Each structure stands twice: as C-alpha cells, then as structure tokens.
Amino acid sequence: MNDVLAVLEQRERTLRKVSNEVVTGARRLADALGQGGGGARVDALVIAAGTVAGADQLGGFGADKVITLTNPAFGHYAPEGHARVIADRAKAGGYGAVVFAASATGRDLAPRVAARLGVPLAQDITDIAVEGGAVTVVHPVYAGRALLKLKLTARPAIVSLRPNVFTAVQRPRAGSAETAAVDAPVGRVVVTGIKHAAAGALDVAEAAIVISGGRGLREPANFKLLEQLAAAFGGRAAVGASRAVVDAGWRAHADQVGQTGKTVSPTLYIAVGISGAIQHLAGMRTSKVIVAINKDRDAPIFKVADYGVVGDLFEVVPKLTEEIKKLHG
Amino acid sequence: MKIAVCVKRVPDSETRVKIASDGKSLDEAGVKFILNPYDEFAVEEALRRREHAGAGEVVIVSLGPPAAQETIRTALAMGADRGILLQADRVPADGLEVARALGAELKAGAYDLVLFGKMAIDDYNHQVGPMVAELLDLPCVTAIAHLEIAGGKGTAEREIEGGVEVVEFRLPAVLTTDKGLNEPRYPALKGIMAAKKKPLEVKPTALGAGSLEVLALSPPPQRKDGRVVGEGSAAVPELLRLLRDEAKVL
Numbered sequence: 003m004n005d006v007l008a009v010l011e012q013r014e015r016t017l018r019k020v021s022n023e024v025v026t027g028a029r030r031l032a033d034a035l036g037q038g039g040g041g042a043r044v045d046a047l048v049i050a051a052g053t054v055a056g057a058d059q060l061g062g063f064g065a066d067k068v069i070t071l072t073n074p075a076f077g078h079y080a081p082e083g084h085a086r087v088i089a090d091r092a093k094a095g096g097y098g099a100v101v102f103a104a105s106a107t108g109r110d111l112a113p114r115v116a117a118r119l120g121v122p123l124a125q126d127i128t129d130i131a132v133e134g135g136a137v138t139v140v141h142p143v144y145a146g147r148a149l150l151k152l153k154l155t156a157r158p159a160i161v162s163l164r165p166n167v168f169t170a171v172q173r174p175r176a177g178s179a180e181t182a183a184v185d186a187p188v189g190r191v192v193v194t195g196i197k198h199a200a201a202g203a204l205d206v207a208e209a210a211i212v213i214s215g216g217r218g219l220r221e222p223a224n225f226k227l228l229e230q231l232a233a234a235f236g237g238r239a240a241v242g243a244s245r246a247v248v249d250a251g252w253r254a255h256a257d258q259v260g261q262t263g264k265t266v267s268p269t270l271y272i273a274v275g276i277s278g279a280i281q282h283l284a285g286m287r288t289s290k291v292i293v294a295i296n297k298d299r300d301a302p303i304f305k306v307a308d309y310g311v312v313g314d315l316f317e318v319v320p321k322l323t324e325e326i327k328k329l330h331g
Numbered sequence: 332m333k334i335a336v337c338v339k340r341v342p343d344s345e346t347r348v349k350i351a352s353d354g355k356s357l358d359e360a361g362v363k364f365i366l367n368p369y370d371e372f373a374v375e376e377a378l379r380r381r382e383h384a385g386a387g388e389v390v391i392v393s394l395g396p397p398a399a400q401e402t403i404r405t406a407l408a409m410g411a412d413r414g415i416l417l418q419a420d421r422v423p424a425d426g427l428e429v430a431r432a433l434g435a436e437l438k439a440g441a442y443d444l445v446l447f448g449k450m451a452i453d454d455y456n457h458q459v460g461p462m463v464a465e466l467l468d469l470p471c472v473t474a475i476a477h478l479e480i481a482g483g484k485g486t487a488e489r490e491i492e493g494g495v496e497v498v499e500f501r502l503p504a505v506l507t508t509d510k511g512l513n514e515p516r517y518p519a520l521k522g523i524m525a526a527k528k529k530p531l532e533v534k535p536t537a538l539g540a541g542s543l544e545v546l547a548l549s550p551p552p553q554r555k556d557g558r559v560v561g562e563g564s565a566a567v568p569e570l571l572r573l574l575r576d577e578a579k580v581l
Contacts, residue, residue, distance in 0.1 A: 106491035110473045113458035117465035122425045122543040125457045147348040156542035190470035190501045197495040205492035255511045262510045270580045291578045313563035321564035
C-alpha cells in the first residue's frame with residue numbers, strides 16, 4: 003500500500019519534461035512512505051499509441067518500473083480512456099498514492115481518476131510529506147497569499163504537482179520496463195487535433211526562465227526586445243505577459259502570467275515594465291529568483307523582486323541581452 | 332436547451348488575506364465576496380446559448396452558506412432564470428464532497444449542459460467540474476476557451492502547453508470555462524431589479540466529512556527583502572554578477 007504510481011505525459015510519443023519532475027516527486031513520496039519499513043516502489047505509467055522516446059531514461063529519476071500501456075486511440079490525450087486505464091491500474095496495483103503533473107492534461111485527468119476511485123485530490127501542490135503514515139501536502143490558495151496544508155486520509159492519495167517546483171533530480175534505479183496493449187473505451191470526448199503555437203516556443207508554465215512584459219513596453223512591437231532576450235538564453239526562456247497587455251490584445255492569453263492566466267515557478271523570472279498588481283504577483287511569486295526592471299522606483303514589483311533595476315527598459319533590456327549573449331557565447 | 336451553471340461565492344481577489352484564530356481558515360471579517368470570476372464566463376456562455384436558441388432555461392446552482400444567495404442573485408441579474416442554493420454552513424476542502432452534493436442535485440435536472448468555471452479563485456481546487464462529470468457519467472471538457480454546439484454535438488478548444496487542443500464531445504456534457512471564452516456582461520439595473528423577483532430555492536444540504544483534512548492555513552514565506560541593484564543599463568553588469576555568483580541561476 004506504499005507504492006506510488008507516477009502518471010507521465012507524452013506528446014507525439016516523446017516524453018514531456020514535466021514527467022521527470024513527476025517521477026522525482028513520486029520518488030520523494032515513496033521514500034517517505036516506505037520509511038516505516040519495507041521501502042516503496044515507484045511505477046511510472048506512460049499511456050500512448052506506441053513506445054515513447056525517453057521512457058527508458060526514467061529509472062534515472064527514481065522509477066523502479068516503467069509501464070507503457072498502448073492503444074491506437076491514445077495518439078492524443080483521450081480523457082475518458084486515460085482516466086479508466088489509470089483508475090484500473092491504480093486499483094489493481096494497490097498503490098498508496100498516484101502522482102500527476104498539474105499541467106493542462108494532469109489538471110483535467112487527476113479529478114476524473116480521483117472521482118472514479120472515490121478518493122480526494124490535492125491539485126497543484128508545491129510540497130509533499132508523510133506525517134504519521136498519512137500524506138500531507140501544501141497547496142497555495144487565495145492567489146498565492148496563503149498556503150493550505152492538507153492531510154489526505156484516504157488511499158490512494160491523489161496529488162498533482164505544480165510544474166517547475168519539484169525540480170527533477172537524478173536518483174538512478176535499475177528501472178525495468180513493461181509494455182502492454184490495453185482496451186480503450188469508445189470515448190464520448192475525442193481530441194481531434196492540436197493547433198500548435200509557434201514552433202519551438204516554450205510554454206511560460208514550464209520554462210526555466212520567464213521574461214514577462216507589461217504596459218511599460220508601450221506597444222506590442224516592443225515585445226521583440228523580450229523575445230531577443232529570451233533567445234539569448236538559448237531556448238530555455240519563454241516570454242510572458244501581464245494581464246493589462248493581454249486584455250489590450252498585444253499578446254495571447256496563453257502567455258498571461260497571473261491570477262486569470264498561468265501560475266509559473268521558473269528558476270528566474272524577469273518582470274519588465276510590470277508594476278506588480280496582486281493579480282500578477284499571484285502568478286509568479288513562487289519563482290525562485292525574481293528580477294524587476296521598471297522606471298518607477300515605487301512600483302510594487304520591487305517589493306517581491308530579489309534584484310531590481312530602476313531605469314528605462316528600452317536601455318536596460320538590450321544591454322542585458324548583449325551581456326547574456328556574451329556569457330553564452 | 333436546459334443549462335445548469337454551478338457557481339461559487341469567493342472572496343474578492345483584491346481582498347487582504349487574514350488568517351482566522353483557528354489557524355485553518357480565512358478571517359472573513361470585512362472581506363468582500365464576489366461571484367467567482369471564472370464562473371462569470373460560464374454564466375455568460377449559458378445566457379448566449381439560450382439567447383441564440385431563443386428558448387431554454389439557465390439555472391444557477393451553488394453550494395454555500397446563506398450569503399451565497401447574493402452570489403446567485405448576481406448571476407440572476409446577468410440574466411439567468413432561477414437559482415438553487417444547496418445550503419451548507421461550510422464548503423469542504425475536499426472537492427469530491429462538493430461534487431457529490433452538486434451531482435445529486437444536477438442528476439435530477441435533466442440538463443443538456445452543465446457549466447462550471449475552470450477553478451475558483453479562493454481554493455484553486457480545479458476539480459469539481461470533472462468530478463461531477465465522472466459521478467454523473469457525462470462527457471466532460473475542461474478549461475475551454477472556444478465552443479461551438481450544433482445538433483447534439485460540440486467542439487471546444489482548450490489551451491495546453493504550447494498549443495490548443497481541439498476536442499469534440501457529445502451532449503449532454505459538463506464543460507468548465509476559461510478566460511477567453513467570452514466577455515461576461517455586467518448586470519444592468521433592470522436585471523438587478525428583475526433578479527430580486529426570480530425564484531431561488533434554498534435546500535439545506537448535509538455534506539460528508541470527506542477524507543481531506545485541513546491542518547493549517549498560513550501566510551506564504553516572506554520573500555527575502557529585495558534590493559535595487561542600480562539604475563539604468565549601468566546596473567546590468569552588477570545584476571549579472573549577482574545572478575551568477577549569488578543567486579546561481581545563470
């Protein structure tokens with residue numbers, strides 16, 4: 003009852019990066035659950051149309067076994083089929099916990115699985131532990147202005163992990179692999195396709211570095227400055243936006259960081275020309291390091307920023323881009 | 332088309348957060364409560380569907396304390412037809428208990444569509460809609476930002492990392508709404524007056540204890556006091572040095 007099932011994500015038969023974080027989180031939880039004696043295993047579950055690139059590397063992050071369950075219907079995310087396969091597996095394996103990523107897919111899937119199993123779910127958690135044999139989690143509430151600590155008294159405990167918080171750690175295990183074909187129900191909900199964002203564009207929720215712009219950019223074309231800075235970081239950075247500029251139609255809603263947009267926890271968050279309304283802080287205050295560039299010394303963003311630069315972003319950002327390029331050149 | 336919209340009474344996003352003396356809940360003194368902003372997209376969408384069809388009914392369902400009647404009235408003022416309050420003294424942290432209570436009410440309603448906001452801005456639970464769908468065995472699409480419905484079938488679009496998923500589903504269905512789906516209307520004075528006379532049924536509701544126990548509600552760790560590195564582009568070399576040597580993020 004202490005083993006942990008880690009539910010991974012793949013797209014086009016390639017494992018998504020957040021999957022490494024899920025295995026890392028699951029390993030941490032299994033180690034804590036197994037401490038009472040006997041240890042605990044992590045089984046990593048991949049659901050796909052066929053074998054998935056990267057799945058064989060998961061032992062490196064602490065998976066004891068990688069289970070790939072395949073069906074031609076699982077080329078895209080199949081909400082009902084995935085939920086059934088995971089719930090069945092969770093029941094059959096007698097797991098103590100099931101761990102998801104709090105990604106677009108995980109947030110959709112975890113409640114379905116929890117309802118099927120008749121147990122509660124703690125969604126979008128930032129910390130996990132075991133106290134007195136029960137799983138406890140921390141979940142930010144009220145726009146990140148308070149932390150709720152919860153105890154899950156039912157088994158399996160179902161949780162989804164906020165991306166970028168459970169930093170993937172190498173914990174090599176001699177991971178075995180199992181691949182099996184499974185039945186899929188005829189879904190009443192079918193993903194017929196994915197409209198892709200610009201090729202290579204990283205999602206703000208998952209990027210290690212996020213550079214966000216606000217009204218201080220003055221006009222949409224000036225986001226070019228932030229894109230150049232992001233490019234200087236060599237594919238690790240994404241460009242985000244404040245609510246004001248998304249509402250003004252300058253940037254897509256997918257890029258919005260804040261209460262009505264995305265919650266991000268990158269290693270480095272650079273706020274450019276953003277004053278720092280509560281609404282925005284809700285989405286980025288769990289970033290590891292925050293840099294603010296703003297001409298207004300009194301802007302609230304400087305209160306949460308680890309490092310601030312007061313000045314004209316049109317001078318500071320190009321200079322920063324130049325210096326980052328040197329560093330990486 | 333008969334549409335149910337499930338809404339929640341939540342503290343205003345701008346409200347100050349003070350923790351109650353039990354150390355487990357929000358001190359509600361002086362807190363302004365509003366209709367959960369994500370639920371506004373759901374109410375608006377239901378109203379547009381009814382207006383487009385020229386017929387139908389939009390029913391607002393909420394689980395909450397007596398004061399949630401005001402929240403329901405807000406949705407009625409936007410144009411919904413009637414409301415049902417599942418009255419409970421507290422809304423449990425366990426979303427599955429909320430889903431069970433709502434599901435029991437919705438089951439009897441024979442709705443073509445059940446709409447929710449994708450999450451509530453107080454607990455960020457992000458789960459009650461799809462749980463209700465599972466409990467009622469209905470198709471479900473979450474966090475939709477685009478919706479078309481024709482002849483018992485729908486197509487929705489939802490944002491995923493790096494793209495947009497296009498999803499087809501059958502009615503009846505449960506949908507949860509994201510920002511971008513529509514622009515919610517403000518209740519007009521006429522609507523506010525009319526809402527006072529619309530039917531609002533109050534049903535005392537007993538909730539299960541749930542298996543999710545709140546241990547504590549606490550303020551987030553204070554971020555270390557930040558500092559201004561300097562002014563203008565002259566500060567950039569020092570900023571980089573700090574990011575590399577002190578913060579070690581470069």
